[in-house]
Amino acid sequence: MSRNIQKELPGLVTVVTVHYQTPELLRKTVESFQRWYPSIPYLVFDNGSSPDSEKVLRQIEMPGLLEWGQSAEGGAEVHVHREPSNIFHGPALDKAVREMVSTPYVFFLDSDTETQTPGFLEQAIEQLEQDPSMYAAGRQIRVNRRGFKDPDGFPILLTPYLLLKTDLYRQFSPFIHHGQPGLKHFYEAQQAGYRLIDFPMHDYIDHLWRGTASKFGYRLGLRGKWDFLMNKLGW
DSSP, X not given: OOSXXXXXXXXXXXXXXXXXXXXXXXXXXXXXXXXXXXXXXEEEEEESOOGGGHHHHHHHHSTTOSSSOOGGGTOOOEEEEEEXXXXXXXXXXXXXXXXXXXXXXXXXXOTTEEEOSOOHHHHHHHHHTTOTTEEEEEEEEEEOTTSOBOTTSEEEEEEEEEEEEHHHHTTSOOOOSSSSTTHHHHHHHHHTTOEEEEOOGGGTEEEOSSTTHHHHOOOOHHHHHHHHHHHHTTO
């Protein structure tokens, strides 16, 4: 391939991390990613956290205060968007893509992750650019219509480490407040003829799973309980 995607990354992709009340995890997420990709634009969408998170948020915004110090050497600064209240994870991702991201690609990275080795962004973008019908790359699972794992269901991609084409995202239903925020979105995209790539992001990034949810829960309310009950009953 003649293109050097690695050199083009700062103009190709923006990283978006939604954060809520876990500053100690967020710091590791940002530091570990910037160790390998210091020049890529990074947006932290703070989802109405309490003032206890502000110290770390300010440190993230100030180049040179993070462990690796890459931003002080000419890398991309981290922008922190402070949402007044918690609009929840899926809607926060949606707002970031629709209102704040201008690059062709957006990479969702959960706030309880640690990037352990580079190379995944270049490889995933290279695969997505092989065919216009390829839309997004990430860890793929099959789910039923309520979002629960089902080997006979349809494929979706998980949000903790997910790369997708920005303009195509805006053509389909928004990510929502749900255990699987992209459930309807990915169904619509595939019905329109777009394809999802099962890419092994977990080989490069360690994800704690439930890093935030373990402290605060998913807060899915009655709708979440209803879906769980109906799924148990096979409806």
